[in-house]
Amino acid sequence: MRRLLLDARRILRAPSRNPRSAVVLGRLLAFAFLVCFGTGLYSHFLQQPLPWMVFATRPAWLYQLSQGIHITAGIACFPLILGKLHAVFPELFQTPPIRGFAHFLERASIAVFVAASLVQIATGLLNTYQWYPFPFPFKQVHFALSFVMIGSLAIHIAVKLPVIARYWTRTNSFDAEGNLVHDDEGSAAPEKAATGLTGRVLNWIDTAPPREPRVSRRGFVTTIGIATAAVVGLTAGQSFRALDGLNVFAPRKQGTGPNALPVNRTARAAQVTSDDVAAGWVLTVARGSTAKTFSLADLAALPQHRVDLPIACVEGWSQLASWRGVRLRDLMDSVGAHPNEDLRLTSLEKRGGYRVTEMGAEFVQDDLTLVALELNGDPLDLDHGYPARMIAPGRPGVLQTKWLSKLEVI
Template sequence: MEKLTNALAARFASPTRSTRLTVVLGRWLGLSFTICFLTGLFSHGLQEPPSWMFFPTSPVWIYQLTQGIHVTTGIAAIPLLLAKLWSVYPELLKWPPVKSAAHGLERASIALFIASSLLQLTTGLINTYKWYPWPFPFRQTHYWLAWVIWGSLLLHIAVKLPLIIEHWRARSGTGAGAGSPAPVTDDGGAPPEPGRWSRRAFLAAVGVTTGAVVLTTAGQSFSWLDPFNLFAPRKMGTGPQSVPVNRTAADAKVADLAGAKDWTLTVSHQDTHRSLSLAELQALPQYEHELPIACVEGWSQTATWRGVRIRDLVALVGAPPSSSLRVTSLEPEGAYRTMDMHATYAQDERTLVALELNGQTLDLDHGYPARIIAPGRPGVLQTKWLHTVEVL
């Protein structure tokens, strides 16, 4: 068995499979996973804030930037991970599978990292299309898988650190599975056999592929790349009032309630309650701001919103300016039917109960008759089809 598996490993030896190449790909992949992990923690913190969480409202595009980077680096990690697997998989065929405790730890860290990374990237990509063909909750699973990936990545780096240091800047080496030093080419690998790629050509192909998938999808997050957006599920400037929509009024089952003539927004604080009709809201001082709507799936769109400042409604019921709020939608069900708003947002003059979008009355799918729009928040927390605002 050992001779057979080692012969197979030698059969797959190639300049595109070497320790040096794996280290180079690992640097790129490690960077993309690190950025993805940190920006993902920020997004999760905004949605489920710990007690120490800081809520930035300036610049207004902070979440638009971080979540755009999160999704873009996640997409970039897909070809990088596949390339890294290509560079190392002959090593997985060697026998015996576990030679020592340290080798077993190395194998376990690799298996955990590969399995969790493939699941994370696959489900994350599918999530950008708002498709959930699995029975588990995506957001919680995505969050905890990120910690598994990060932990297994650190363990793998610790186990492989001597090799990483040796080949970090190396310009010479042998192909994977080689038993003795081979002649070296200008790109640091064994000369490719006729018809085989050199390591430099392979790295160039990986770089071009990664750049291509980023270039053709990042336009949903960054306006200067919008002309190249060919494959992302959302495109800027589309949808009602030139702004994309994730959840329509029909999906939320609110069309009849939101369109009712007797709709009112109830604002309450302790024993004080004010029910404001749409006409009464329109009679209050109106403010206009350019703010992005940025969704966790990665797409975003900056638009002009006009409406009543939320802090004016808080003052209307005699609540202190430093109050936190609980906002409820007309939606009969859903994870984001109720939303808590930290005082940082409630105090910000740019946080609006929006009544207009891009100079027009809100479209029903954008939250008519009234919705929340605040700087630096995920789109799922910009509650549509408002019903109540409670001062906590």
Template sequence: MKLRAPAPEHFTSRLRGVATTARVGTWLGICFGLCFLTGLVSHYAQNVDQPVPFPTSPAWGYQVTQGLHVISGTAAVPLLLVKLWLVYPRLFQRPPREPRRLPLEALERGSIAVLVASGVFLLASGLMNAAQWYPWEFSFRRTHYAAAWLAIGALLVHIGVKLALVREGWAERPDTEPTEGGGLSRRGLLRTTAAAAGVAVLATAGNTVGWLREVSAFAVRSGEGPQGVPINKSAAAAGVTETATAEDYRLEVAYGATTVSLSREDLLALPQHTEELPIACVEGWSATGAWTGPRVRDLLELVGAPAESTVEVISLQESGPFRASTLQGNFAADDRTLLALALAGEPLDLDHGYPARVIAPNRPGVLQTKWVTRLEVPA
């Protein structure tokens, strides 16, 4: 028996058509665009060398953009699956015979191939990152960023090639006539697709929107954790359980030849300030807490460093990509940037960075360094 590839006419579902494809494709494009823009914000916020400093206000800015990033990416999953189902018969369509049409056809199919491959990679790896499962050796952040540019470039090419057809699709009203056997109509398919995207959003939005946590079955953080704030890495995982609780702990603040060494008791003797600030992580979850401790700029004054100095923050953690972070000058000078010693009115939990951690407004959670042992201002 000889096997033959199916032809486009073998796919007879009435649900496929320009009206349904244009609408689902537009929704998917909006999700991809929103995910891309908020991803750029996150990538920029984590860069050390920024031509324009990342703003410290509003304090909840990164919390919102990163929540939108994960929510829009999650909503794109069912939209992408339906879009692929609507258009995959075109994979079996033979190229046109007219030579002048071949370049446009090649451009269209090439952009689709890149868009589908990068889109699937972005959504799959993004969901794994949200779940903190990394079955790969490459840098997630750099690879995800590069794939995002591939996806958005291919999307723009695809839109340019298909713009006339998209307009035609939106001008056509999807019919309400069900398929044979009483199945879905085209309008029913659109409603079902929109509902699936909505359910996906509700199932994960509780990571960011606290009052949705009861219905967000797939939210990777329930909102529970020490002192009411979740954690990503425990003190045991960071290998700092003994050093963080040692009696001889000291915080060093250094500027040029001047160094001040402070015990936790010394830090508690300084003027204490309390700020309501969120911890917002790249995985999309966030939680707000009342943090108390001395201002970082007050600590810099002890060694005569300018208020807007760039500060290298070093943790007791001996290894890992975020054992140290760079606190840019505008963050160091902000009154809300603290070396937190307490959370919710209680001494900082060990897993939240005891004896001291940095907390600053509108900053990615991975840069809010825990178990701080040194603040160093480059001379």
């Protein structure tokens, strides 16, 4: 019992809880969050571009790589932030809780950062499974929280910069005997010795023979590294084909589903029925007062092109597929569209935030952009957008509009 009480007293002073471990994990965590922030902004503005924005269409796998890194880095943040919290846990309960304005900024920024990070990571993971048990819109909150996180992180780094610089390198962190060099910067006030019966009990506990630490500083950081590599390796296969064989926990696996391609949004979810795509279906292509309609037979009679392009979804999964159909630029030429004109795409979907989307001229004019009629050598399955869907290089899957009904030059 005495040893157990001693362990409980000393657990907050474990070798793994020290400034050096906190700095090592902190810089990895900051790097992961910055990667998530940058790739997240790219994905956001692809979906909601500012008027002056023009995006690269090559390499065709650019968004596949960007969003794969975004999701993978986000997953890596789980063990990293838990390890970071473990390393700094005793400091979260310092007394007095506030010791000046700089200390207040440090405490406030870390509180905001931790809260925002946990919400951001948890909801992001749920989004990969397309499960939304929370009462707020994911996309808008995810975007807003990213700025809250980066802002609070910047404040925290600025306030803690002396400590970070002090323990940035191993050479400055340890003395000649390999012992951690403690720094008084930001340390808590000395704990007052308890008196009376409490003091005698604590003294009795503290004089018990100590046990050797179970986990060293290096062992702790190594464990976090292994855990991070494990969660990344066992989920990244949904984004990177080379790791597909290790894909254990990710919600989608390559090569599955109709046309040997996973489905994100089914026809049933979009409320598209076989009646909507029956023999009377036509695709309307319009520019101003000029409009043409194309039946499925009309589209099939036009020059056909085959391209290999990935479907890369915002949830992180992606897969390369073979598409065959009509070059979008040819359809735009049929109504006299100019090379610098953008396009509005309308789907047969009955509901959904992407029922109507827009496409920049750089994608419209790209040779790889097709109104696809076939996928992997077979006609499109209804869940993949039959009778016709859009496929373009470097675009998020939500913008590769399925069940096309109208293309309008804007």
